[in-house]
Amino acid sequence: xxFLYGKQxxxxxxxxxxxxxxxxxxxxxxxxxLFEGKKASFFSLLDVEGKGxxxxxxxxxxxxxxxxxxxxxxxxxxxxxxKNLLDVGLVLPQTIKENETYTxxxxxxxxxxxxxxxxxxxxxxxxxxxxxSLDVDEHLQKEIExxxxxxxxxxxxxxxxxxxxxxLYPETYANRIVELFKDTKVEVEVLDKAQCEELGxxxxxxxxxxxxxxxxxxxxxxxxxxxxxxxxxxxxKGLTYDSxxxxxxxxTGMVTMKCDMGGSxxxxxxxxxxxxxDVQKNVVAVVAAVENMIxxxxxxxxxxxxxxxxxxxxxxxxxxxxxxTLADAIYYAxxxxxxxxxxxxxxxxxxxxxxxxxxxxxxxSNDDSLANLMLECSQNADENLHRFSVFETHRxxxxxxxxxxxxxxTGGAGSITAGIFLEHFAESKPWVHLDIAGxxxxxxxWSYYPAGGSGIPVKTIYEFACRY
Ligand code: BES
Ligand code: MN
Ligand code: ZN
Numbered sequence: 001x002x003f004l005y006g007k008q009x010x011x012x013x014x015x016x017x018x019x020x021x022x023x024x025x026x027x028x029x030x031x032x033x034l035f036e037g038k039k040a041s042f043f044s045l046l047d048v049e050g051k052g053x054x055x056x057x058x059x060x061x062x063x064x065x066x067x068x069x070x071x072x073x074x075x076x077x078x079x080x081x082x083k084n085l086l087d088v089g090l091v092l093p094q095t096i097k098e099n100e101t102y103t104x105x106x107x108x109x110x111x112x113x114x115x116x117x118x119x120x121x122x123x124x125x126x127x128x129x130x131x132x133s134l135d136v137d138e139h140l141q142k143e144i145e146x147x148x149x150x151x152x153x154x155x156x157x158x159x160x161x162x163x164x165x166x167x168l169y170p171e172t173y174a175n176r177i178v179e180l181f182k183d184t185k186v187e188v189e190v191l192d193k194a195q196c197e198e199l200g201x202x203x204x205x206x207x208x209x210x211x212x213x214x215x216x217x218x219x220x221x222x223x224x225x226x227x228x229x230x231x232x233x234x235x236x237k238g239l240t241y242d243s244x245x246x247x248x249x250x251x252t253g254m255v256t257m258k259c260d261m262g263g264s265x266x267x268x269x270x271x272x273x274x275x276x277x278d279v280q281k282n283v284v285a286v287v288a289a290v291e292n293m294i295x296x297x298x299x300x301x302x303x304x305x306x307x308x309x310x311x312x313x314x315x316x317x318x319x320x321x322x323x324x325t326l327a328d329a330i331y332y333a334x335x336x337x338x339x340x341x342x343x344x345x346x347x348x349x350x351x352x353x354x355x356x357x358x359x360x361x362x363x364x365s366n367d368d369s370l371a372n373l374m375l376e377c378s379q380n381a382d383e384n385l386h387r388f389s390v391f392e393t394h395r396x397x398x399x400x401x402x403x404x405x406x407x408x409x410t411g412g413a414g415s416i417t418a419g420i421f422l423e424h425f426a427e428s429k430p431w432v433h434l435d436i437a438g439x440x441x442x443x444x445x446w447s448y449y450p451a452g453g454s455g456i457p458v459k460t461i462y463e464f465a466c467r468y
Contacts, residue, residue, distance in 0.1 A: 014093075074109040240290070273458070327421070394420055
């Protein structure tokens with residue numbers, strides 16, 4: 001997609017609200033019931049030369065929601081492409097034009113239709129580049145460029161999640177990240193298994209023990225500020241595959257477990273956008289990239305393992321592996337880096353999907369102001385987020401019988417207990433945990449999300465990093 005500004009085009013596209021049918025043409029069209037602005041309706045007034053106007057229904061302005069705007073314009077882009085109307089001038093209605101947020105949400109919708117993932121198809125669909133001329137001021141032109149970069153970050157996340165685990169495992173994942181950031185201001189450091197051993201990352205290494213693919217610990221540094229070393233730290237769960245280990249998952253639950261590095265993929269996407277947009281905030285991202293498998297040497301249900309912090313952990317369930325890899329990654333962030341605050345993202349618990357549904361992210365935090373900022377950012381990003389309350393009874397649940405903590409709990413509230421397990425390793429730093437087990441990956445396409453990796457919550461954490 002390409003945006004031009006202030007260029008006249010032979011085809012003008014008029015998105016129209018149902019309750020704002022102004023002007024002779026629209027009044028006549030609606031009297032004849034040819035076009036009434038109903039949501040996702042299309043009407044063409046093109047001549048044989050292919051010149052003229054087309055109309056696109058937005059439904060009622062009265063019901064306007066930013067998320068619906070994204071969806072409407074996503075569908076509009078699809079409609080234009082399917083009708084081969086690829087070089088158009090977009091005339092936004094006043095209600096959208098006078099509101100910067102609405103304008104950007106409309107543009108986002110058009111951009112959302114750009115994502116395709118066909119790397120594993122022998123036959124690719126036709127390339128089709130939509131050129132859209134817009135009439136917006138220079139400030140908004142810059143905002144649109146930034147938004148385009150954020151969405152490219154979202155798309156990078158989707159693709160990383162979509163690549164199957166036979167091609168994306170810790171080593172190749174690290175290589176891809178190095179490649180992605182090669183010509184940017186993000187510095188990437190990759191630690192191999194021996195270096196992780198030296199650091200004492202036992203919890204992470206225990207999870208990786210059963211796999212023929214060796215783990216990697218990846219550190220990405222984006223530090224544009226010269227006067228301070230302090231930074232926000234993102235920690236992303238990076239299970240390139242989660243078979244469950246000896247607590248093996250059923251085939252149906254295992255089949256999409258390439259998505260278990262979704263948290264780390266979203267920090268990669270967000271960092272990419274921050275660097276592209278030259279955002280003046282220090283941000284570092286760390287990922288413990290590991291594969292959870294079975295072998296004669298794998299860790300087992302009933303083992304008691306150590307961790308970088310020294311805390312011992314009873315393995316009630318080898319499928320509760322995410323919190324083990326995150327324990328070391330968060331502890332590393334809290335003690336080896338200049339973290340001012342830590343935000344971890346993880347496809348952590350099926351319990352979160354049970355509690356909130358597959359389209360909502362769950363949050364646990366020890367810091368009200370960071371948690372409130374995250375909620376605000378999620379609303380602006382149209383990505384649904386809910387904060388769980390934590391009670392003393394939840395803290396009781398994670399205490400071990402023979403060791404210090406246990407990785408799997410009874411008594412319910414599985415997403416909260418997983419969250420506070422992680423908090424133990426944040427060393428009282430301001431910390432936010434986002435459980436994206438539901439929204440990181442969708443089995444079926446819906447609204448403007450394709451099937452597969454969704455890129456949630458890249459938009460949220462991008463804004464959070466801009467504002468923290
Ligand atoms: N990766 C899964 C969580 C998950 C489930 C992600 C569904 C995406 C979709 C995680 O490692 C896991 O297996 N969690 C267990 C924890 C339990 C054993 C305490 C779960 O949720 O069942
Ligand atoms: Mn698991
Ligand atoms: Zn997992």
